[in-house]
Amino acid sequence: xxxxxxxxxxxxxxxxxxxxxxxxxxxxxxxxxxxxxxxxxxxxxxxxxxxxxxxxxxxxxxxxxxxxxxxxxxxxxxxxxxxxxxxxxxxxxxxxxxxxxxxxxxxxxxxxxxxxxxxxxxxxxxxxxxxxxxxxxxxxxxxxxxxxxxxxxxxxxxxxxxxxxxxxxxxxxxxxxxxxxxxxxxxxxxxxxxxxxxxxxxxxxxxxxxxxxxxxxxxxxxxxxxxxxxxxxxxxxxxxxxxxxxxxxxxxxxxxxxxxxxxxxxxxxxxxxxxxxxxxxxxxxxxxxxxxxxxxxxxxxxxxxxxxxxxxxxxxxxxxxxxxxxxxxxxxxxxxxxxxxxxxxxxxxxxxxxxxxxxxxxxxxxxxxxxxxxxxxxxxxxxxxxxxxxxxxxxxxxxxxxxxxxxxxxxxxxxxxxxxxxxxxxxxxxxxxxxxxxxxxxxxxxxxxxxxxx
Amino acid sequence: xxxxxxxxxxxxxxxxxxxxxxxxxxxxxxxxxxxxxxxxxxxxxxxxxxxxxxxxxxxxxxxxxxxxxxxxxxxxxxxxxxxxxxxxxxxxxxxxxxxxxxxxxxxxxxxxxxxxxxxxxxxxxxxxxxxxxxxxxxxxxxxxxxxxxxxxxxxxxxxxxxxxxxxxxxxxxxxxxxxxxxxxxxxxxxxxxxxxxxxxxxxxxxxxxxxxxxxxxxxxxxxxxxxxxxxxxxxxxxxxxxxxxxxxxxxxxxxxxxxxxxxxxxxxxxxxxxxxxxxxxxxxxxxxxxxxxxxxxxxxxxxxxxxxxxxxxxxxxxxxxxxxxxxxxxxxxx
Amino acid sequence: xxxxxxxxxxxxxxxxxxxxxxxxxxxxxxxxxxxxxxxxxxxxxxxxxxxxxxxxxxxxxxxxxxxxxxxxxxxxxxxxxxxxxxxxxxxxxxxxxxxxxxxxxxxxxxxxxxxxxxxxxxxxxxxxxxxxxxxxxxxxxxxxxxxxxxxxxxxxxxxxxxxxxxxxxxxxxxxxxxxxxxxxxxxxxxxxxx
Ligand code: NA
Ligand code: NA
Numbered sequence: 001x002x003x004x005x006x007x008x009x010x011x012x013x014x015x016x017x018x019x020x021x022x023x024x025x026x027x028x029x030x031x032x033x034x035x036x037x038x039x040x041x042x043x044x045x046x047x048x049x050x051x052x053x054x055x056x057x058x059x060x061x062x063x064x065x066x067x068x069x070x071x072x073x074x075x076x077x078x079x080x081x082x083x084x085x086x087x088x089x090x091x092x093x094x095x096x097x098x099x100x101x102x103x104x105x106x107x108x109x110x111x112x113x114x115x116x117x118x119x120x121x122x123x124x125x126x127x128x129x130x131x132x133x134x135x136x137x138x139x140x141x142x143x144x145x146x147x148x149x150x151x152x153x154x155x156x157x158x159x160x161x162x163x164x165x166x167x168x169x170x171x172x173x174x175x176x177x178x179x180x181x182x183x184x185x186x187x188x189x190x191x192x193x194x195x196x197x198x199x200x201x202x203x204x205x206x207x208x209x210x211x212x213x214x215x216x217x218x219x220x221x222x223x224x225x226x227x228x229x230x231x232x233x234x235x236x237x238x239x240x241x242x243x244x245x246x247x248x249x250x251x252x253x254x255x256x257x258x259x260x261x262x263x264x265x266x267x268x269x270x271x272x273x274x275x276x277x278x279x280x281x282x283x284x285x286x287x288x289x290x291x292x293x294x295x296x297x298x299x300x301x302x303x304x305x306x307x308x309x310x311x312x313x314x315x316x317x318x319x320x321x322x323x324x325x326x327x328x329x330x331x332x333x334x335x336x337x338x339x340x341x342x343x344x345x346x347x348x349x350x351x352x353x354x355x356x357x358x359x360x361x362x363x364x365x366x367x368x369x370x371x372x373x374x375x376x377x378x379x380x381x382x383x384x385x386x387x388x389x390x391x392x393x394x395x396x397x398x399x400x401x402x403x404x405x406x407x408x409x410x411x412x413x414x415x416x417x418x419x420x421x422x423x424x425x426x427x428x429x430x431x432x433x434x435x436x437x438x439x440x441x442x443x444x445x446x447x448x449x450x451x452x453x454x
Numbered sequence: 455x456x457x458x459x460x461x462x463x464x465x466x467x468x469x470x471x472x473x474x475x476x477x478x479x480x481x482x483x484x485x486x487x488x489x490x491x492x493x494x495x496x497x498x499x500x501x502x503x504x505x506x507x508x509x510x511x512x513x514x515x516x517x518x519x520x521x522x523x524x525x526x527x528x529x530x531x532x533x534x535x536x537x538x539x540x541x542x543x544x545x546x547x548x549x550x551x552x553x554x555x556x557x558x559x560x561x562x563x564x565x566x567x568x569x570x571x572x573x574x575x576x577x578x579x580x581x582x583x584x585x586x587x588x589x590x591x592x593x594x595x596x597x598x599x600x601x602x603x604x605x606x607x608x609x610x611x612x613x614x615x616x617x618x619x620x621x622x623x624x625x626x627x628x629x630x631x632x633x634x635x636x637x638x639x640x641x642x643x644x645x646x647x648x649x650x651x652x653x654x655x656x657x658x659x660x661x662x663x664x665x666x667x668x669x670x671x672x673x674x675x676x677x678x679x680x681x682x683x684x685x686x687x688x689x690x691x692x693x694x695x696x697x698x699x700x701x702x703x704x705x706x707x708x709x710x711x712x713x714x715x716x717x718x719x720x721x722x723x724x725x726x727x728x729x730x731x732x733x734x735x736x737x738x739x740x741x742x743x744x745x746x747x748x749x750x751x752x753x754x755x756x757x758x759x760x761x762x763x764x765x766x767x768x769x770x771x772x773x774x775x776x777x778x779x780x781x782x783x784x785x786x787x788x
Numbered sequence: 789x790x791x792x793x794x795x796x797x798x799x800x801x802x803x804x805x806x807x808x809x810x811x812x813x814x815x816x817x818x819x820x821x822x823x824x825x826x827x828x829x830x831x832x833x834x835x836x837x838x839x840x841x842x843x844x845x846x847x848x849x850x851x852x853x854x855x856x857x858x859x860x861x862x863x864x865x866x867x868x869x870x871x872x873x874x875x876x877x878x879x880x881x882x883x884x885x886x887x888x889x890x891x892x893x894x895x896x897x898x899x900x901x902x903x904x905x906x907x908x909x910x911x912x913x914x915x916x917x918x919x920x921x922x923x924x925x926x927x928x929x930x931x932x933x934x935x936x937x938x939x940x941x942x943x944x945x946x947x948x949x950x951x952x953x954x955x956x957x958x959x960x961x962x963x964x965x966x967x968x969x970x971x972x973x974x975x976x977x978x979x980x981x982x
Contacts, residue, residue, distance in 0.1 A: 044867030045882045046860050049889040056892065065467070068892075069522035072900025073515045075893060076923060079847055080840035083632075085818075088811045088846060099978045196635040261640030263822050264632040270818035273811075290978065295808025296801075299850035300859050303807070306847030307860055310893055313510075320509055321524070323502070514912070518903060537919070538907040575907065606825055615914050624829055627836045627913065765916060 051311030055318045062322045074317045078309050082266065086137065086185050088302040089269035093276045094141035095294035100280035102246050104149045106131060109243035111153075112236070116228050119221030121159060122167045125150050126213045129171025130206075133178035135250045135272060137185070139396055143172025143404045151412065158226055161416065163217070165408055166424025170213050172404040173393040173432070178206040180254055183363060183389045185265055190367050193381045195265040196258060200453055201382045201446040205390065205439060212431035220427070246279045339377040340440075346370055347436070350391040351398075363392065386446045387439060394432050397425050458495040458693045464686070466501045466694070470529035470676065472513060474505045475654065477712060477729050478585065482704045487527075491697050499690065506530070514538075520677045521576040528577075531585070531674045533611040540766040541571050544774055545582065546673040547762055548617035549754035550782055552747060554710050557584055557671045563777050573680060580698045581676040583705035586648040586713040587668030588614075591661040593637055593644070595738070599667070599746045608633050608645035612765060613758050617669065620757040621749075637661055648672055649716025650730045658720050658733035666717055667742035669750070671709070676701065751784065759786050789943055796939045797856040803932060804853030807846040814842045834913035841922035848929025851890075852936035858961065860886075876953035879960035880944050887937040894934050897927035 059067045078084065097103055107128045114123040129146045136142055147168045154164045176183040179199035188195035254272045257263040263271060280286040335342055350366070367388065374384050396404040399422040409418045439445050468487060471479040488503045506513050516530035517538050536543035545564045551557035561582035569579055596602060603622035609615050615625045626642050636642045638660040646669060647655070658664075676698060683691065711729065718726035722736025763771040763786060771786045779785045817832075818839060825831040832838070854860055867878050903909075904919040911917050940959065947955040 043878045043881055044862045046862050046886045046889075048860065049882070049886045052889040052892070053885060056889075066523050068896070069899070070519060070524045071892070071896035072898075072903070073518055075896055076844065076900055076926070077510070077512060077515070079844035079926060080922065081843070082836040082840040085814065085839045085843045088843065089815055089818075092808075092811050092815065194635045194638070195632070196639060257822070258635075259639060262826050264628060264636055264641055266632065267818050267822055270815040271822065273815035274819045291812065292805065292808075293978065295812060296805055297808075298811050299804045299808035299846060300854045300857060302811070302843075303804070303847055303850035303854040304859055304861060307851060307854075309847075311889070316510060517907075534912065537912050538909045540910075604829065606831070611912050612914070612916070624825060624831055625914070626825055626831050627834055765910075 046307075048307040048311035051308070051315045055311070055315035058315070058322065059318045063318065065321060067318060067321055070317070071314065074313055075310050078313050079306065083185060083188075084309075086266045086269040087182055087305060088298050089273050090137040090180070090182060091141060091301050092294060092298040093269070093272040094136045094138065094145055095297050096273065096276040096280055096290065097135075097250075098145045098148070099290045099294060100276070100283050100285045102276075102279055102283070103128075103132060103145045105243040106247050107146065107149045107153075109240045112232060112240040116231065117218070117221065118225065119217035120226060120228070121150075121153060121157070122163055122217045122221070123214060125164070125167040126171045126174075126210065126217065129168070130174050130178060130210050131244075131247060131251075133174045133176075133206075135180075135247060135254055136175060137180040137182045137269065139172050139175030139393060139404055140407060142175030143169065144407050146171060147408050155414075160220075160224065160424075161414070162420050162424035163220055164424070165412070165421045166426070166428055167213070167217060169397050169404050169408050169421060169425045170428035170432070172408070173397045173428075174206060174210065175393075177202055177209065177386075177389055177393050179203070180258075180265065180268065181389065183392050184385060186363055187367060187385045187388060188265070190363070191371050191381055191385070193385055197382055197450050198385045199255070199258070199265070200450045201386050202389065204445050204449055205386055205435065208438065208445060209390075209432060209435045212435060213428055216427045216431050246282075250275050250279070339379070342373070342377055343379060344440070346374070347387065347391065347440070350388065351394065363388065380443065380447055382450060383439075383443045383446045387436065390432065390436055390439070394429065394436070397429055397432070399425070458498055459689060460496065461498060461687060461689070463497075464499045464690055466499060466527060467525045468501055468503050468527035468529075469506065469509055469511070469516070469519065469525045470503065470527070472506045473654075474508060476505075477650065477708060478583075478705060479505060481708060481729075482701055486697060486701050486704060490700075491694075495693060499693070517572070517575060517577055517677065520679050523679055523682065525679075526682050527676055527678050529674060529676045531672050532582070533613070533670075533672070536611070539568070539571055539575070541568055541770055541773070543611070543613060543762055543766065544568075544770060544778065546613075546670050547754065548613045548670050548758050549750040550778070551671060552668065552750070554584060554587070554668075554671065554706075554713065556781060557673065558706060559781050560778055561673055563781060567773060567777055572677070576680050577677045578680050578683065579675045579677050580695075581702040581705070582673055583675070583702060584709035585672035585674060586650040586709060586716045587666075588646055588670045588672050589649055589652075589667060589717075590644050590646050590665040590669070591637070591652050591657050591737075592663045592665075593640065593661045595663050596665075596740060598740075598743050599665075599749055602644060605643040606641075608636060608642045613762060614646060614670070616758050616761040617753055620753040634660060648712075649714075649720065650712045651716075653716050653719045653730045653733060658735055658737050661737065663738045663740050664717065664720050665740045665742065667746050667750070668713070754782075755784050759784070789946055793939050793943050796936055797853075800852035800856050800932060800936055803929065804850040807849040807929075810842050810846050810849075814839050814846075817842075832914070834911075834915040834917070837911045837913040837917065838915070841917070841925075844922060844926045845929065848926045849932070851929060851933035855886075855933065855936050855940070872957060873953050875961070876944075876948055876956040879956060880941070880948065883937060883941050883944065883960060887934070887941060890930065890934045890937055894927070894930045897923070897930045901927050 107124060110128045110131070111121065111124045114127060115121055117123050125146070128150070129142055132146055133142050136145070150168055151164075154161075175181070179202055181199075181202070184195055184198040184202065187193065188198060250272060253275045254268045257271050258265055258268045277286060277291075280290065337345075371381070371384075375381065399405070405418070405421045405425060409421050468483075470483050470487070473479070483503060488501050491499050491501050506516075511519065513530050513534045514537060516528045517535055519525055520528040532542040532545050545561060545568065546557075551560055561584075565579060565582055572579055590599075590602065590607070592602075592605070599621055602618070605623050606626045607618045607623045608628050609618055609625045618625045623644070628636050628642060633642070633645055634655060634657065637645055637657065644661075645657070647657070649664070652658070652661075652664070686694070708729075715727060715729040717739060719730040720733050720737045721739045722733055724732055759774070763774070774786050818835060821832055821835045862882065867875055870878065901920060901923045904923055909919040911919060944956045944959060947953070947959070
C-alpha cells in the first residue's frame, strides 16, 4: 500500500512537473486522475485496463493532438516486435520440460549429491532451481516447474515447511538472473545494450546470490540439525549424474549457440524449444497431448502479458507525447545530490514499485524514463541492467505481493496460511538485498567479467 | 530568415532522427530548428524537438505519424518509409550515387516527383538530406566486394538485400539491437551502415575491416503535415521555410564531412576524427577498387533496378528513366 | 444464454490452440533459419518480420480464451474480501472497464488495417508481406476478445438480475490459488503417467 501511495505521488509529481512549465498547475485534473487510478485499483480492475484507460484519460486531459489516430500503431509496434518473441518461446520450453518429466530427473540426481549437507534437501531446492534457471529465462516458470517437482519430496518430512517454501521461492527468483533471462532481453531491447554482455555480467552476481542462499540454509541446518540419510555408494552417486545430462545439454544448446555465434539471444530460445521436444521424444513422452497442453498454457500466459503490454505502451505513448519522461529525467538528473544518492533513490523506487507491480510491465514502463538519467549520472548500462534484474527478482519474492510466492502457495500439498511463505522467504530476501548492496559498493562484481572477456 | 514580426505564439512539434546522440540531431536540429528558430522569431515560435528513440518509434511509421497530426514535422530515412510509399526507395537505390554530389542532384530532382505520391496521404517532403555513406563493416579481412561472396551480411531494406544477393553474399535479417552482439559472436560476418553510425554503435570493437565504397547514402527527409502547413500564418510559414532551407544546407555539409570523419574515427586517425568518437580498436580501411565501382554499377542495372520496378510498378520505371537516368547514366530496361 | 457463452468460449479455446501451435511453428521456423544460415548458406531474410507477426497474432488470438479461463491479471486482494453482492457488482464494473479498453484497442487496430489498405503497405523484408494480412489477423483476435467480453457481460448482468451473484463470482472472479495448483499438479501428473 505504501508503494501505491508512493507511485501516485510520483505520478502526480511527474504530471505537475510536465505541465507547470511556468503555467498554472492543473491541480483539479491531477487530483481527478489520481482518484480515478485509486478507484480502478481498489475495484480490482484488470491491470491492462487500468494502464490503458489511464493513458486515454491523460490524452483527453493534457494532449492537444489527435493521439487516438496513432493508437493502432502504438499497439502494433510492441505486439510484432521480434525481440519479444523470446518470451513465449521460453515459456513453451518450460512447459514441455515439465510435462516430459525432465525436471523431476534433474531434482533426483542433484539430491543424491546434496542431501547429506547440513540443511539437506533444502540445498537441492536451491541448486536444482539454479540449474533449471540456466536453461529457462523466466522466474515463474522456474518456481512452478521445480516447485511442483520438489514439494512431494517433503511430504511428512521433519523439514520446516517455512524453509521449504522459502527456499523454493528464492530458487525461483534466480530464474531471470541466471542467464538466459527475459528481463535481460527486454532491457537490452529498450536500452540497446548487448544481451550477450548482460548475460556475462550476470554470472558472478548470480553465483554470489546462490552462494548466499546456500549459506542461509547451512546456518539454518546447523541450528536445527536433522538426522542425515544413509551414505550412498559412490557408484550409485556417479550413475545419478546421468540424469543431469539432458539439462546440461540443453544449457549447452541455449547458451552455447549464442556464444559460439550460431544464434542471437532471441533465437536461442527457439533452439531451447526444439531441444526440449527432442529430449521429450527420447524419453518417449512426446505426444500430441503433451504438445497441445504446452501450447495452450503458453498461449494463455503470453496473452496475459500481451494485454498488459497493450495498456503499458498506450500509457507510455501518451506520457511521452506530453513530455513526462523527459521532464522527470531532467528533474531527477538535476537534483542537488551526489550520483550515488540519486542511484540509491532510483533503486529504492524500484524496490517499492516491485512490491505490487508485475516485473515485466515495471521494466517496460520505467526503464525508458530512468535509463537516460542513469547514463547521465555516469553509471554503466550493463551494471544497471543486472541491478534492475535483481530488483525485479526481489519484487517477485517480496511480500505482500509476488507472483513466485503465489505460485508456490498454490502448489502446497498440505494447506497452510500464505504467511508461511512470507516468513520462510524472509532470510533469503535479506540475502538478496545484501547482494544488491554489495553490487552497489563493488560494481566490479558485475563488470569485471565482461571486461576480462571483452 | 532574420526575424519575424510579433504575433500569436506558435508551438511546433518535430520528431527527427533515430537517436538523440546523432550529429544530425546535435549539430543541426538542435542549433537550427530549436535554438535559432526560437531566438530569431523572438520567442514567437517554439519547436518541441525529440527523436524516434525518445518517442518509442521504429522509424517505419513516420508518414503515418505526420499525416495523423501527432507531429507537425517528422524526419526519417526514405527507404524505411518505402513500405508505405514505395517510390521513396527510388531516391536511394544501392549503387545509384557513387559520390555525394550525385546523391544531392538526384535528391533535388526527385523531391517534386515523390511529393506527388506523398501528398495524397496528407504529408509533404520539404527537404531530402543524407546520412554518412553506407559502407560494409566486416569481422574478417576483405580486399574487394567480390570477397564478400558466401559471407553472412546483416542488411535491411529491399534494394540492399537484392544487392548483396547479387554479390553472392547471404543477406541475414537480424533486429538492430542485436547486430552488435551478432557481429561480436559471428552470427553475421558483415553488416552495412553509415560510416559514422557504425562508429557510434561501437562496431569497431567487434569488426576489423571497413570498406570506403559508398553503397548508398541513407537519404532521409523532413516532412510536414500539409493541413497544418497550409493553416499557418503566411509569415510564419515563410520563416519556417527559411529555417528548413538552412537545415538542408547544414545537413548536406555534415553528410559530406561525416562520411570521411566516420572512416577516420574508425581507423583511429585521431587528428581527423572530430565529429564522432575515436575507435578504441582501430580498423583497417579497405579502399574501393575500379572493379568494385564497376560491379556496383552492373548490379544496379541488372538486379537492383529491375527488383525495384517489380515492387513499385511499371510507372516507377518510367519515372526513373525520365528523372534519374540522365543523372546516373544508367537506364532501366537498357 | 449459457449456450451462447459456451459456444463463444469453445471458439476462443480453438483460437488459443492455434495461437499456441503458432509458437511451436515459430520455434521450428527460427531453428531452420539458424541451421540454414550456419550450415547451408540460406536464410529467409525475413525472420525478424515474420516471427514478429506470429507473436502479434498469437497474443491477439489467445486474449479471449485467457479471459474465459479468468487468467488476465487483476489487483484483487481487496475485492475478494468484500461481501458477495458487492463483489459481483465490482466484477461487472471491472469487466465493463476492460470492455471499454478492448473496444478502443479494436477500433485502433481496425484503423491501422484501414490505413495499411489506403497505403497498400508492404513490409521492408525480402518477402514484401502486405501488412493488411498480419494486421488483419491480429485485429480479428482483438475483435474476438471484444465479443467474449460482451457475452460474459450479458451473462453476468442476467445472473445479477436473476439474483444469482454467486454464479457471477464463479464466472468472473479471479482464478483461485486452487486453479493454479490443480494445473501445475496436472502437468506433473502428465510427466509421470503420459
Ligand atoms: Na535463466
Ligand atoms: Na512483490
